Amino acid sequence: MGKEMIGELELNRIYQRDCIEGMRMLPDNSVDLLLTDPPYTMPTITAFGRKKVRNVADLSIQETYMKALKVEFERVLKPNSPIFIFCDDNYYTSIFRAFYDWNHTQMIVWDKNKIGMGKPFRKRHELIFYANRESIDYHRSEGLTHYPTVLNYKPVGQERVHGAQKPVDLVSDIIRGFSMNGDIVLDCFMGSGTTAVASKELARNFVGFELNSDFIELANQRLEAIERGSSLKEASHDE
């Protein structure tokens, strides 16, 4: 059987490409769900070599970058496809401004139930920006329609292979609730491939981009583990 394609690209592959260049190779109106996790401070680091977002100018760079991504998101996504973008308190503001003209936006808190660094408050959450351009009346499977805005999932523990790796259970629950079997899920910042792993386990198709070949290799190993039936469940949903 031939490989399934999305435009010029193969489905269920992670390409080593800049994500904007990569998305330009995807056809219009072809993606059912975007779930992605950009490096929260990357545009600022690229521009200024700073490790932290320090001021409004930094935020405007974040916003400009997000707007460039949004141009491609709007082209490749179906009109009522939902999007989920992991972010933090700073990056959230830039993302929110970039998507101000979409009909539905919400902020979801991922409560890790584990205290991290920070002063005076020690941080134990990350944020997920949700948006839908048209309506919330999109197809969903398994009736997962009543999510709270605070989600409790343990962060990935010692077994993590990427510094920013997200829990498979969290990503799976979003994909399960906001797409159907066979749908196409896009993650343009794949990292260690959590979105690919969750999509594969849930019989969705995925396509993704990642700049770092080591991470692609790790993602492919995780995908092969599923084929061998030895997928590791890294995190558990806090009941």
Ligand SMILES: C[S@@+](CC[C@H](N)C(=O)[O-])C[C@H]1O[C@@H](n2cnc3c(N)ncnc32)[C@H](O)[C@@H]1O
């Ligand atoms: C926050 S991490 C994603 C982690 C992922 N969610 C996981 O669970 O492993 C973001 C990733 O985006 C990649 N990246 C950065 N800039 C990129 C670009 N322009 N195009 C594609 N990938 C990029 C980085 O190498 C990094 O691995």
